[in-house]
Every structure is written in C-alpha cells, then in structure tokens.
Amino acid sequence: MKKRLLLYGGGAALLLLFSFTLSLSIGSSMIPITEVWSVLLGKGDEVSTAIVINVRLPRIILAILVGSALAVAGAGFQGVLRNPLADPYILGVSSGASFGAAFVILFGLQSALFGMYSIPIVAFLTGVLTLLLVIKIAMTSGQMKKETLILSGVVVQAFLGSFISLMVSMSGKAINEIVFWMMGSLTMRGWEYPKIMAPYLFIGIVILLSQGRALNLFTLGERQAxxxxxxxxxxxxxxxxxxxxxxxxxxSVSGVIGFVGLVVPHLIRMVVGPDYRLIIPLSVFGGSIYVLWADTIARMALMPKEIPLGVVTSLLGAPFFAYLLKKGKKGVKL
Structure with a gap:
C-alpha cells in the first residue's frame, strides 16, 4: 500500500506542480515560466512580482485548498454513507452556507458584523448548524441510519432552498451579488482567504486519514464493521x-462549486481501487488539480469577462459523471 501511495502520490504531486506553474504563467499578461520561478525565488522584476505574488498566487493557492477540501469531503461522505453518488453537499451544507451568505448580502450586514470576513464566517456557521439540524432529525435511539440521514439532508436542503429563493426574489439590487456567490467564484480573493481556510483543511485531512481503515471496513456493512x-x-x-x-x-470562501467531491473520488477509485487509505490522500491532489484548471478556464475562456467557477466545474463534471454512470452500467465497478 505504501509503495502504491508513493507511486501515485508522486505522480499526482508532479502534475499539481506543473499545473500550479502553468496557471501562474497564464493570464491577461502572459509571464514566461522561467520568470514565474524567478519571482517565486525572489529574483523577478517588479511588475512580474506584483502580478504573480499579489494577484495570481493567492487565488491559485485558494483554488488548491478549495479543491482539496471538497474532494476529500466527497471521499469521506461516499465512504461513510457507502454511496458512490454522495457528494459534499448531500446533507444540505451548501444550502445552509448559501442561506447565511444570502442573508448577510440581502440585509447589508457586512460592515455591522465582521467586515470582509462577514460572508465567510456566517456561511461557515450556518453550514455547520445545518449539519447539526440534519443529524438531530436523523437520530433514532442514538443511532443514524444512512437512509434516514440522506432523506433528512434532502428535506433540510429543500426547506432552506425555499428561503434562499425568497431572499433572491426580495433582493433587488443585491440579486447579482447573491446569485454570483451561489455560482461560485474565486475572484478578488486575497491572502486573507487561504489563511482562513488552511487550518480547517489540514486538521480535516489528518482526521479523515486516520479513519481510512474504518471506511474500508464500512464497505462490508455496518454490522460486519x-x-x-x-x-x-x-x-x-x-x-x-x-x-x-x-x-x-x-x-464559505468560494461559494457553491459542484461536482468536485462527486467526480474526483470516483476517478481516483477507478485508478487505484476501493482502498480509502489511498483514495483520501490522492483526493487532495486530484481535487486541487481539478479546481485549479477549472479556475484557469474560468478566468481565461471569455477574457476579459470571467465565468463563475461553479459553472465551469459543472460543465466539466456533469458529462464526465454521466460517462462514469454509463461505464458502471456495463459492469465497471465505481
């Protein structure tokens, strides 16, 4: 297992490094790859340094963090629910976070709460509270059945979705900001946002890695586990x-970005098999690469206009997932 992890992990790390370098080079002002590395090593000229360090690098780092988080979360949900269709939003987290963000935007509470951090903080808190509500509904005699848990998530998601639609209809001038946030974007994200997210990602990955063996046993069924x-x-x-x-x-930092946590663990499972001790760490690299390239396409495809990141991930992810389902019907184990 360790040899396979080193082999696949090493290849994925090299691909991520290549994607990282190329993405820093691509933009409205093209910068040669050699100059990119000169900047990263502290030897670049003033203009290139300003573009790479202050504009592109924080956004690319955030794309890597967001992709890793969603892919690893997707692997966790698929493992514990024993459902290959499970994704990070299955328990209503996206609706909870979107409700909080829409509420702050609609009533203009940014300055009254935490300034530029208002939307991320409130979205994070409402997302977590949504999970607690779903678990509370799903608990029966101290136990959670996966079917009840998923249905509870669907109910809460639909309920909050109706409130979000109501706020959108009431929003007036704020409608564009709410809708754009719900479509997902990394536009105008400075260094503050990666700093907010990095601790959660590190702690989350460490915890889920420790559960890899248990998730493998979950595939046998809860009673056998x-x-x-x-x-x-x-x-x-x-x-x-x-x-x-x-x-x-x-x-909380990017808005709703779909299909990352659904497609990436699937793809990795097809390559390395069903061992979650491999799927979870490789999802870190797979999610990073997926979102990094999706964001690069989002900012370059219709330049100078920018496509919402969530639109790009869905355009890329939906056909690919349809392909996976078609292969699955032919007997390929997903």
Missing amino acids: LHLGVNVERTKMVVLVTSTLLTASAV
Missing part, C-alpha cells in the same frame, strides 16, 4: 462532522 472492532456510530459522526467542516470552509 462492528464485529471487526469499528465503533460504527462514533466513526460515522467523526467522518460526517469532519467532512462537513471541510465543505463549509470551502463554500
């Missing part, structure tokens, strides 16, 4: 809460 020494309810709670925190942290 229990007989093999897994504390089933505790594991479910740890993975669900951690995956939700990762999702909420990503949504």
Whole structure:
C-alpha cells in the first residue's frame, strides 16, 4: 500500500506542480515560466512580482485548498454513507452556507458584523448548524441510519432552498451579488482567504486519514464493521462532522462549486481501487488539480469577462459523471 501511495502520490504531486506553474504563467499578461520561478525565488522584476505574488498566487493557492477540501469531503461522505453518488453537499451544507451568505448580502450586514470576513464566517456557521439540524432529525435511539440521514439532508436542503429563493426574489439590487456567490467564484480573493481556510483543511485531512481503515471496513456493512472492532456510530459522526467542516470552509470562501467531491473520488477509485487509505490522500491532489484548471478556464475562456467557477466545474463534471454512470452500467465497478 505504501509503495502504491508513493507511486501515485508522486505522480499526482508532479502534475499539481506543473499545473500550479502553468496557471501562474497564464493570464491577461502572459509571464514566461522561467520568470514565474524567478519571482517565486525572489529574483523577478517588479511588475512580474506584483502580478504573480499579489494577484495570481493567492487565488491559485485558494483554488488548491478549495479543491482539496471538497474532494476529500466527497471521499469521506461516499465512504461513510457507502454511496458512490454522495457528494459534499448531500446533507444540505451548501444550502445552509448559501442561506447565511444570502442573508448577510440581502440585509447589508457586512460592515455591522465582521467586515470582509462577514460572508465567510456566517456561511461557515450556518453550514455547520445545518449539519447539526440534519443529524438531530436523523437520530433514532442514538443511532443514524444512512437512509434516514440522506432523506433528512434532502428535506433540510429543500426547506432552506425555499428561503434562499425568497431572499433572491426580495433582493433587488443585491440579486447579482447573491446569485454570483451561489455560482461560485474565486475572484478578488486575497491572502486573507487561504489563511482562513488552511487550518480547517489540514486538521480535516489528518482526521479523515486516520479513519481510512474504518471506511474500508464500512464497505462490508455496518454490522460486519462492528464485529471487526469499528465503533460504527462514533466513526460515522467523526467522518460526517469532519467532512462537513471541510465543505463549509470551502463554500464559505468560494461559494457553491459542484461536482468536485462527486467526480474526483470516483476517478481516483477507478485508478487505484476501493482502498480509502489511498483514495483520501490522492483526493487532495486530484481535487486541487481539478479546481485549479477549472479556475484557469474560468478566468481565461471569455477574457476579459470571467465565468463563475461553479459553472465551469459543472460543465466539466456533469458529462464526465454521466460517462462514469454509463461505464458502471456495463459492469465497471465505481
């Protein structure tokens, strides 16, 4: 297992490094790759340094963090729910975060709360509170059945979605800001946003990595996992809460970005197999690369206009996921 992790992880790290360098080079002002590395090593000219360090680098770092968080969260949800169609938004986290963000934007509470951090903080808190509500609804005699949990998520998501639609209809001049946030974007994100998100990502990845063996045993069924020494309810709670925190942290800084947590773990599972001790760490690289290239396309495709990032990830992810489903019908194990 360790040899496979080193092999696949090394290849993924090289691909991420290549994507990172190329994305820094691409933009309205093209910068040669050699100059990019000169800037990163502190030897670039003043103009290139300003563009790379102050404009592109924080956005690219944030894209890497958001992609990692959503992909790892997707792997966690798919593992604990034993459902390959599970994604980071299945328990209503996106609706909860969107409700909080729309509320702040609609009533102009940015200055009254935390300034530029108001939307990320409120979106994060409402996303987490949504999970707690879903778990509360799903709990029966101290246990959570996956079917009840998923249905609870659907109900809460629909309920909050109706409030979001109501706020959009009431928003007037703020409608563009609300809708653009809900479509996902990394526009105008400075260094403050990666700093907000990085601690959650690091802690979340460490926790989910520690649950890799338990998630492997979950594939046998909860009863079998229990007989093999897994504390089933505790594991479910740890993975669900951690995956939700990762999702909420990503949504709070970028808005809703779909298909990352659905497609990336699927693709990795097709390559390396069903071992979550491999899927979780490789999802870090896979999600980073996916969102990094999607964001690069978003800012370059219709330049000088920018496509919302969530639109690009959906345009790329939906056809690919349809392909996966078609292959699955032919007997390929997803």
